[in-house]
Structures are given as C-alpha cells and as structure tokens.
Amino acid sequence: MGIPGLEAAHILISIPLSMFYIISLLGNFMVLFVVGKEQTLHKPMYLLLCMLELTDISTSTSVVPKALCIFWFNLKGITVDGCLTQMFFLHVVSVMHSSILVTMAFDRYVAICNPLRYSTILTNARIAKLGLVGLIRAVLFILPLPLLLKRQPFCTNRIIPHTYCEHIAVAKISCGDITVNKMYGLVIAVTVIGLDLMLIALSYGLVIRAILRISTKKAHQKALNTCTAHICVMLMSYTPSLFSKLTHRFSQGIAPHVHIILANLYLLIPPMLNPIIYGVKTKELRDKVVKYICRR
Template sequence: MKAFNFTTFDPPTFILTGIPGLEDAHIWISIPFAAFYMAALLGNFTVLSIVVKEQSLHKPMYLLICMLALSDIVTSTSFIPKALGIFWFNLKSITLAGCLTQLFCFQATATVHSGVLMIMAIDRYVAICNPLRYTSILTNARITKLGLVCVVRAVLFILPLPVLLSRLLFCASRIIPHTYCDNMAVAKLSCGDITGSRMYGLALAFVVTGFDVTVIAMSYVLIIRAVLRISSKKANQKALSTCTAHILVILMAYPPGLFSTLAYRFSEGITPSVHIILANLTYLMPPMLNPIVYGIKTKELREKVVAFIGRRFLIGITDYATT
C-alpha cells in the first residue's frame, strides 16, 4: 500500500492568522479591542484597589467582586495582548508550549469566573433567605476557601485539555485561523484522532458550566420564593435590587459563552470572521462591563469609587496649580 504523504514538525510552531478575510482591517479592529482591554484593566484594578484600601468594604460580597475582577483581568490578558500583537506587529507565530499555556490560562480563569458567579448566587441566597445568619454562615475566611476551591477545580478540570493536545501528532498544516489558541482550533491541525479532545472539551462545557448554572438557578428559585412571601412591596423591590448586578453579570457571561462554544463546533452558517470577532468579544466585554455594573448597582462601592475619583481629580488640579 502507498504510504500517506504528510510531514510532521517538531517542535511545532503555529501561525495565528488573526481574523481571516479581514486582514486589511486588522488595524481598525484593533482600536476597539485595545480600548475595551484598557477599560477592563482600568475598571478592575480600580475596584481591586478601592476594596483593598477601604476597611468598610472588607466583606464577603466585595471579596467575591475582587475575585471576579482578578479572573476578568487574567482572562482578558491571556489572549488580548497576543491578538494586538498580531494586529499591530504581525507577530503571528506561537510555539506549542506557548499555545497550550495560553489555552490553559484562558480556560482555567474562565472556569474560575463561572465558579465565582456560582458563589455569588449562594451569597445572595443567604443574604435574602437567611439574613440574620449571613455573617455567621459566609465569613471572609469561608469565602476565601470557596474561592480556592474554584481555583483547584479549574486546574483539575482544565489541565487535561492541554495534556490531550500535547500528545497529538501535528501535520504540516500549522495555520490556526484565530486570534488565540482555542482547543478545537488546535486539535483540528492534528493528523491523529481528536475524538478525545473534542468530547472532553464539549463535556467540560456542559458539566462544569451546567453545574454552576444549576446551582445559580436553584439559588434564584429559592430567592424568588422567599421574596414572594414578603408582604411589603417595598421590601420585595429592595431584596430583588440586591441581585440586579449579579443577574446582569450572569447574562453577559453564560449565553454568549455557550453560543460561542456551540457555534464553533456545530454551526456551518457563521462565517469564520464573524465567529472569531464574537468569540473575542464574548470574553472581552464582560471584563470591561462588570466593574461598571457593580460600580453603579452597588451603593457602597459606588460611593467609594466616586470619592476615589474625586480625590484623584483634586490631586490633579492641585498638582497642576503648583507647577
């Protein structure tokens, strides 16, 4: 029998093309990407610095907001700088080790983000359904331990993804039509059997995300049931208003992420350029918007942010007047 004519390369080096079909527009596309990324860094670092400095904010809810901010920073930083390097400097090459590291960091922090949203739902449930026991049930130490559990869970569940990819045999084709190393984009370059990577990635999306969404849904069912038992309409509105920020963040995280995951595997009607832009925005917009949502909807945090900006403005005016 005639042998198959393919070659392998070792060590593998891949080429990230950016957004195929829109190469001429990379510079223009990079402008909103860079703006969103800088806004995400500014917003999340501002939230972190304010919560760390203000003793009055050293509470479980704000500790969870800090965890969310950290996961947002790492998630966006794991892929946006490389994407901007492609857009601005044509830095398209990436080694297998670099590709797998990026994939692991991106997927792990996204999983941590989901876990933190789940803990936030539990936090809202306890605050509304068991307000008198809130401080004894959810202490800062307990929230910290739950956060560490989210990190350990993410590492244990995500680590098999790069391990499975590292064992694949990669053929001569090394072009990844994407701005970052997605699990399936890398797996499709292999000339071996990718069933394991495909099935594990899909199962991961449904099992981990499914578990978190189920806990969140159960928490809100119990919250709604408790709120409906309150006779005062004003008390109802006050209880539900404490959940508004969390609900908005959930809506920005899960539906777009699930759509992006399923579209990449099953949809043939979406052009690659549209899918890649949506995939980037899916993990770029929430890090930018989450600090704004919590800054606006959380009164105590909003007051501290306004005071912080006011102090910075006055310091700037004073420095300008003295020069």
C-alpha cells in the first residue's frame, strides 16, 4: 500500500527517496570501483569495506525499486512468493551487514592491539572465509521466516500497509496464529543483534584499554582515528534499526505512517552515508577517489 494515510504525498515522498537511492548507488559503486582498480587497496580493511558496500547496495535495491513503482505508477500488486522472496533477501542482507560490522570491529582490534601480527592474523583469504561464515549464518537464521509464513493461511485480507514485505507486516495480515512467527522474529533480533553488539562492545573495550596504555597524545589520536569511521557507520546502522524494530513491535501510540517512514529511512540513510564517511575519514581511500574523479 505504500504509506497509508499519505497517499496524496507519494510523489513528493518519492523525490528524496529516489535521490537517496541514486546517491547511495553512485557512492557505493565508486568505492567498489576504486578498491577493485587499486592494487594498494587490496587489503583486509578494504575487502571488508567492499563487502559492506555490497550489502548496502543489496539492501536499498531490494526495497526502493518496488517502492518507486508504488509511488509513481500505483503498481501495488505482488505475488505471495515474490513477497516472501523480497523479505528473505532483505533480512539475509541485514544480518550479513551486522556480521560484517562485527568483523570490522575485530579488524580494528587487531590493528591497534596486535599491529605487528596484523598481516598474519587477518589475511584476505581469512576475511573472505569470515564473510562466507556470516552469509551462511544469515541464511540459516532467516530461512525459517518465509517457510513459517508460507504455512500461514492468508484469507481475504491481503493488504500490506507498508512499502515492502517486512516480516511482521506480512505476518500481521495472516488470519492464522502468528505467535511462533513473532517469537522467532524476536529471537533473531535479540540473538543476532544482541550477540553482535556484545562482540563489538568487547572489541572496543579492548581497544580503549590498549589506547589508554599508550603514553603520547599523538598516538592516542592516531589510534582513535583508525576507529572513527567504523564507529560512525555502526551507530548509523544499529541505532535507527533498533529504534524502528522496537517501536514497530511494542509502541502502539505512534502513527503507522511514522513506522513506515522510519523503516524506509533506516534502509536508505546508512547505505547513502557509509561511502561518504569512509571517503572522508580514510585518507588512503579518499586520495584514490579524488585521483579517479580528477582524471575523469
């Protein structure tokens, strides 16, 4: 249905939505192109960054084209299988994104706490294996969601008050008992996000302890600068995501269109800003991007 209650403003809403999407694609593909072209950037940190950009592209692309079709052409129809497929890929990419942020936190921990062993602990091959483990984890956790919904009876109410097939939004239109669906969705949110946040907090706790042991102020600043970009990306990814999920599940006083707008923004804003943050905060990447832009 798009954004119920704001149907008259769908065209206006689509303008920033499409702009965010285009900027996101340009920024993420630019980073992928530069890292792919430059041999000096073929390092674990930039391999992780490329994985992050790929998940950002996948997240926004799984949602925005269909939303724009609703806003521009009033094409609101979607098959049950198409809906469950969109939901599966969207949630798999979200869990994969969280796994990459954990791996990036571990990367920063090794870079600061074990700099002399960094190149032996974190090789490109090991990073690729960690990425594969993250993907397998995401698929195993998310696969039951569409399978459980596939078994649910959908009676006369087949209207989803949303711009995309989000798990709870789809489950709520079923005329069967969705207690198991709700509980499993909550278990995933607590297990995946909770565990990942604990691992990230542990990594940064060890990083802070290592920084406090450094004697000079200049060394403090240099160590913190290596973590700044990741911390910004992490806060942008988890904060709106947690806020949107919690309000969607537990808050009954917020208007539905506010929920839906928030759910769209947390899938669009981080993919748009992540390449900008890394471009600004990472000098090596920034210099290479500037070089390619000036050459063009």
